[in-house]
Amino acid sequence: MISATWNVLRQKDQQKPEDLEEAAKVLSQVQRELAQQAQTLAGRIGRRELDGVNDEFAGLNENLQKAVEAMEPAAEMLEGKKFEEALTPEQTALQYLLRAEALFKDIQVAFGNQGGGGGGGSAGRDLTDLFSLELDTSKNQYETLNQFQSGQNNAEVQEALRKLQELARRQEQLARQQRDQKDTMRAANRWEQEMLRRETEELARKLEQLSRQTNSSQLNQASRSLSQAARDMQQSSNSQQQGNSQQQGGQQGGGQPQANNQQQRDSDGNSERLRALDRLREASNLLSGQQNQWHEQRINELSDKAADLARRQEGIADKTKEMAGQSQEPNVSERAMREALSQLVDDKTELLDGLRELEQQINQSAARMAGDQKDAARDLRGASAMIQEERMADKIKQGFWLSQRGLASTAAPLEEDLRAGLGRLKDKIEEAIRSFEQGGEEDNLQRALEAAERVRQGLEAMASQSGQQGQQGQQGQSGQQAGSENQQGGQQGDQQQGNGAQGNSQSAQGNQAGGSPWGTRSGTPNGGLRNGLAGTWSGRPGDAWNQGGYVPIPPDRPLTPEEQRAIAEQYGYLRQEASGIGDLVGENADLGRLVQELVRSMNNLDWARFQGNPALLEKMRAELTDRWKDLELRLRRELQTEEPDTVRLANQERVPERYRAIVEEYYRSISKSKQ
Numbered sequence: 001m002i003s004a005t006w007n008v009l010r011q012k013d014q015q016k017p018e019d020l021e022e023a024a025k026v027l028s029q030v031q032r033e034l035a036q037q038a039q040t041l042a043g044r045i046g047r048r049e050l051d052g053v054n055d056e057f058a059g060l061n062e063n064l065q066k067a068v069e070a071m072e073p074a075a076e077m078l079e080g081k082k083f084e085e086a087l088t089p090e091q092t093a094l095q096y097l098l099r100a101e102a103l104f105k106d107i108q109v110a111f112g113n114q115g116g117g118g119g120g121g122s123a124g125r126d127l128t129d130l131f132s133l134e135l136d137t138s139k140n141q142y143e144t145l146n147q148f149q150s151g152q153n154n155a156e157v158q159e160a161l162r163k164l165q166e167l168a169r170r171q172e173q174l175a176r177q178q179r180d181q182k183d184t185m186r187a188a189n190r191w192e193q194e195m196l197r198r199e200t201e202e203l204a205r206k207l208e209q210l211s212r213q214t215n216s217s218q219l220n221q222a223s224r225s226l227s228q229a230a231r232d233m234q235q236s237s238n239s240q241q242q243g244n245s246q247q248q249g250g251q252q253g254g255g256q257p258q259a260n261n262q263q264q265r266d267s268d269g270n271s272e273r274l275r276a277l278d279r280l281r282e283a284s285n286l287l288s289g290q291q292n293q294w295h296e297q298r299i300n301e302l303s304d305k306a307a308d309l310a311r312r313q314e315g316i317a318d319k320t321k322e323m324a325g326q327s328q329e330p331n332v333s334e335r336a337m338r339e340a341l342s343q344l345v346d347d348k349t350e351l352l353d354g355l356r357e358l359e360q361q362i363n364q365s366a367a368r369m370a371g372d373q374k375d376a377a378r379d380l381r382g383a384s385a386m387i388q389e390e391r392m393a394d395k396i397k398q399g400f401w402l403s404q405r406g407l408a409s410t411a412a413p414l415e416e417d418l419r420a421g422l423g424r425l426k427d428k429i430e431e432a433i434r435s436f437e438q439g440g441e442e443d444n445l446q447r448a449l450e451a452a453e454r455v456r457q458g459l460e461a462m463a464s465q466s467g468q469q470g471q472q473g474q475q476g477q478s479g480q481q482a483g484s485e486n487q488q489g490g491q492q493g494d495q496q497q498g499n500g501a502q503g504n505s506q507s508a509q510g511n512q513a514g515g516s517p518w519g520t521r522s523g524t525p526n527g528g529l530r531n532g533l534a535g536t537w538s539g540r541p542g543d544a545w546n547q548g549g550y551v552p553i554p555p556d557r558p559l560t561p562e563e564q565r566a567i568a569e570q571y572g573y574l575r576q577e578a579s580g581i582g583d584l585v586g587e588n589a590d591l592g593r594l595v596q597e598l599v600r601s602m603n604n605l606d607w608a609r610f611q612g613n614p615a616l617l618e619k620m621r622a623e624l625t626d627r628w629k630d631l632e633l634r635l636r637r638e639l640q641t642e643e644p645d646t647v648r649l650a651n652q653e654r655v656p657e658r659y660r661a662i663v664e665e666y667y668r669s670i671s672k673s674k675q
Contacts, residue, residue, distance in 0.1 A: 002087065009084055035072055042064040063096045063097070064097075074090045160203060164203065167200055171280055193233055197237070203226055208220065208223040222283040222290075225283040226280070233276045236276065301361075302358065306383075309426075310422040310425070312354070319347075321408075322340075341404065366384065376436035383428040386421075386428055588638070594630075594631055601627070
């Protein structure tokens with residue numbers, strides 16, 4: 001401003017009155033804009049209460065206020081064409097601004113020294129962002145508000161996803177614990193289920209509110225899934241409470257119908273708990289999808305902004321090169337050169353502001369993607385480091401300084417270097433986009449592999465156990481336990497098989513030494529009863545197999561109605577798991593066709609139709625298992641997770657009871673021979 005005022009004052013006598021009037025109007029307008037920017041900066045410091053942090057901030061705010069006070073009379077004098085008188089308040093304002101700048105540098109140094117390892121540099125850049133002002137203040141405020149809301153929504157979704165995963169873990173654990181038939185555990189489980197229901201309803205309300213704020217259909221659908229999960233939890237609690245209220249009557253009467261009704265209610269309650277677990281997982285997948293969608297949108301915006309900056313710099317480099325050539329020509333209009341320089345200054349100012357904003361958004365996006373998109377976050381951090389290492393902001397300022405002083409020929413190589421640097425920055429962000437896309441595909445394939453493993457393990461767990469027999473006694477008949485060789489007589493009542501538990505007999509004296517084909521291994525403490533069959537399916541085939549919770553196909557007889565229902569239910573969950581794999585394999589056509597064929601084969605297997613032919617059921621189950629193993633191998637090859645020396649063995653079936661003694665005697669004889 002001082003330099004411009006001197007120039008007008010020097011050429012005052014040679015200018016026309018209308019040109020002098022125009023110059024006074026422009027200078028006064030620019031002076032008022034400078035005063036407004038300084039006032040805005042002081043206001044920001046006050047709103048953030050930074051002036052109370054230390055003496056430097058207080059002095060910075062005070063000098064800015066005094067500079068504004070000096071600029072106001074200067075603007076009035078310039079408007080009145082009192083150019084010489086305006087120089088005094090302009091110089092006063094400059095002195096206060098120089099003091100403010102010195103304090104600002106001291107604050108930057110202090111911030112830089114506080115953050116060990118690199119945090120200080122980030123704090124210094126955040127402080128610099130406080131002082132970066134655009135002339136279009138309304139646009140700046142609007143974009144700042146949008147960025148704040150976007151970041152806040154993303155943080156809320158991340159927190160909701162974390163909470164949802166925790167709820168799913170607790171719900172799955174609760175479904176497992178229902179094997180324990182003790183009354184005290186029933187009461188504790190009811191209390192835990194009620195707490196889960198309340199937390200699920202609260203999370204559903206939060207997601208519904210967030211979906212209205214963001215107009216997101218995925219969040220709305222996730223909210224509905226959580227609401228349905230809460231209703232399933234409520235129905236599960238009601239079923240369990242109804243069963244407990246009738247339990248004493250069944251114990252006093254000793255009748256089998258009451259026991260069967262209790263088992264039926266336990267089965268229904270557990271099915272509702274598993275449905276609630278499925279709803280929680282469904283909502284979790286929806287939240288993950290929404291989060292990835294926001295990440296993708298954000299990283300594409302970064303790429304567009306980097307490309308825009310590169311295009312702007314290309315135009316600036318061309319203009320600078322043109323000005324360098326014109327400066328060597330004798331007949332170039334001075335007015336044309338001033339206009340070109342003024343436009344160049346505006347372009348450089350917008351470029352610098354855009355670069356600072358892009359760097360800030362890159363750092364924010366890298367922090368948000370660090371949890372689930374590590375490769376993309378690493379590339380974004382590399383892009384941010386490139387801005388600092390190549391000193392792009394300093395190069396913009398240097399080119400601005402050189403062009404202002406008529407050294408366009410010196411600035412031209414610098415502008416070309418900056419153009420190349422911004423091009424590399426754009427390429428680095430596009431590399432982050434490719435990492436993001438590849439990371440999403442790999443995550444989906446990994447989830448598809450895990451789901452295929454669960455389906456395969458579930459099918460293996462349903463394998464027929466040849467040579468083992470189990471019977472379900474009727475009321476008043478003598479119960480016996482399969483595989484037991486030292487059972488004591490005297491049992492009256494119904495023999496419930498599974499997990500080494502004795503039946504619901506009032507005079508049970510038998511002790512199970514062997515194992516039941518329907519239950520877990522002898523001595524397992526957490527076994528339970530389900531429709532007369534041992535175990536409770538936890539909703540995850542791998543976990544159920546490890547705990548012996550699957551009901552296998554009986555080897556040599558038709559399925560009973562209870563067996564048919566239990567096997568059909570667990571097979572239905574496997575089929576549901578399989579149906580979701582197709583969406584995870586993405587655009588891989590070969591894998592997609594293979595998954596579709598497997599799902600179609602599973603859907604065509606009707607347990608009710610073949611219940612009288614267990615051998616045929618076992619044959620179809622074995623064929624399906626082998627085909628799922630093939631899918632696993634294909635997925636592993638896609639992920640390249642197979643080690644070169646790794647040999648994959650088929651699942652080893654448990655030794656049938658009638659061969660167990662022979663096998664044990666064989667190993668004992670080998671041991672004796674070695675001794």
